[in-house]
Amino acid sequence: MKIVHIITRLILGGAQENTLITCKLLAQRGHDVTLITGPALGPEGELFNQAQNQGYKIIIVDKLKRAINPFDDIPAYYQIKEILKQINPDIVHTHSAKAGILGRLAAFNLRKQNQTMSNIKIVHGIHGLSFHPYQSQWLNKLYIAIEKYTGKKTDFFISVADAMTNQSLAVGIGKPNQYITAYSAIEEDAYLKPSPNEQKLQFRQKYGIGEDKVVLITIARLFMLKGHDYIIESAKTLSKQFDNCVWLFVGNGNLSDTYKQQVKELGLEDRIKFTGLLPTSEIPLAIASSDILVHCSLREGLARTLPQAMLGGIPAISFDVDGAKEVVNDNTGRLIEPKNIEQLIKACAELIENENLRKQLGAQGRESVTTKFAPNTMVDTIEEVYKKYLG
Numbered sequence: 131m132k133i134v135h136i137i138t139r140l141i142l143g144g145a146q147e148n149t150l151i152t153c154k155l156l157a158q159r160g161h162d163v164t165l166i167t168g169p170a171l172g173p174e175g176e177l178f179n180q181a182q183n184q185g186y187k188i189i190i191v192d193k194l195k196r197a198i199n200p201f202d203d204i205p206a207y208y209q210i211k212e213i214l215k216q217i218n219p220d221i222v223h224t225h226s227a228k229a230g231i232l233g234r235l236a237a238f239n240l241r242k243q244n245q246t247m248s249n250i251k252i253v254h255g256i257h258g259l260s261f262h263p264y265q266s267q268w269l270n271k272l273y274i275a276i277e278k279y280t281g282k283k284t285d286f287f288i289s290v291a292d293a294m295t296n297q298s299l300a301v302g303i304g305k306p307n308q309y310i311t312a313y314s315a316i317e318e319d320a321y322l323k324p325s326p327n328e329q330k331l332q333f334r335q336k337y338g339i340g341e342d343k344v345v346l347i348t349i350a351r352l353f354m355l356k357g358h359d360y361i362i363e364s365a366k367t368l369s370k371q372f373d374n375c376v377w378l379f380v381g382n383g384n385l386s387d388t389y390k391q392q393v394k395e396l397g398l399e400d401r402i403k404f405t406g407l408l409p410t411s412e413i414p415l416a417i418a419s420s421d422i423l424v425h426c427s428l429r430e431g432l433a434r435t436l437p438q439a440m441l442g443g444i445p446a447i448s449f450d451v452d453g454a455k456e457v458v459n460d461n462t463g464r465l466i467e468p469k470n471i472e473q474l475i476k477a478c479a480e481l482i483e484n485e486n487l488r489k490q491l492g493a494q495g496r497e498s499v500t501t502k503f504a505p506n507t508m509v510d511t512i513e514e515v516y517k518k519y520l521g
Contacts, residue, residue: 131220132161132221133162134213134214135153135165135224136229138182139169144433145431147316147434148225148290151315151317152223154186155509159513164187166220166233189213194232197391207515210233211240218247220249220250235280235283252283253284255288255289256290256294256295256428257290257294258294261277273274278301284518287506289310291311291313295311312507313432316504325414330415330418333419339403344482345420345421346373346482347376347377347420347423348424350425351383355429357426357449360426361377361474363471364475364478365398367475368475369398379405385386386404386406389404414442424446425454428468430454431453432452433453437502440457440463440496440499444483444488446458446464447477449466449467451468461498462498464477464480
């Protein structure tokens with residue numbers, strides 16, 4: 131089967147990691163796979179080197195960028211269309227908002243205009259939604275209208291969480307029989323394999339964190355709606371209540387300097403640490419060197435950092451948004467009301483002071499996600515869609 135995947139850019143992110151795992155395993159299963167992507171621009175780090183030499187072809191479309199700009203978007207559309215015409219794939223599988231719109235339109239118009247390409251099937255992967263309640267009303271309506279329009283040109287949707295399916299259907303995108311959930315795969319072995327104590331100590335020492343400290347780790351871009359400001363607000367109270375806890379922010383983004391300045395002004399520099407970007411290969415060690423994951427993003431598909439933490443054997447505290455409830459519950463961590471600082475403080479305090487509870491929740495969390503987020507589990511579902519539903 132000849133398959134083309136299209137994603138906007140290969141930066142560090144859940145949709146990108148998901149797509150690379152999908153392309154790699156589909157190629158290993160004998161499919162002819164091509165990945166079309168834009169340049170890896172931005173402070174989040176890039177995954178292009180990770181995609182090299184994995185058994186599938188990669189084509190860069192320079193104009194395929196995240197920001198909306200007709201001077202880029204129109205040429206990108208025509209370039210994608212020309213590439214698809216040359217490849218003549220059986221399946222076009224798009225990911226992310228921009229690539230999802232341009233890629234599906236290009237594939238649909240080729241299917242309509244070119245008799246030899248009339249059998250192309252169009253799949254869209256929903257990793258997160260372009261519309262959300264924190265947008266202005268007019269922008270929200272615009273994105274919903276665009277997604278409904280492109281949804282009519284889509285044969286099937288693969289969501290990373292049931293929540294994404296439900297939210298899409300609620301605004302009239304597609305029909306229920308066009309959806310299936312495939313949880314976003316994680317390379318599990320690195321998380322399940324115990325990290326040597328010496329490595330964990332060295333990791334902590336690198337950021338000035340003592341062996342006896344309880345580390346609350348957050349792995350997310352330092353970006354709007356990712357929730358670091360709520361964690362900093364909770365740290366103002368918790369740092370006075372507990373002498374033994376430290377917060378670790380893993381990631382980079384355009385709010386990095388803002389948060390560092392805020393932490394400095396609050397006198398919390400010795401309690402809130404910043405690692406900057408870490409390679410994906412170091413994330414398992416970062417989790418293994420920590421005790422609690424705190425994730426306060428206000429919008430996600432299903433944040434990969436939640437099952438990553440559970441695979442690493444630590445409990446997760448998360449705002450109850452989108453797909454979080456599909457992995458976080460009273461057996462694996464604590465799910466709390468979005469923006470509720472009081473609940474956030476209470477949940478963190480409960481786990482900071484109870485090591486046995488942390489270990490119990492961590493063990494139960496690991497058991498709950500190990501098979502569900504395995505790469506082969508995800509790709510089995512995707513391949514079944516290609517073969518069974520799309521023929």
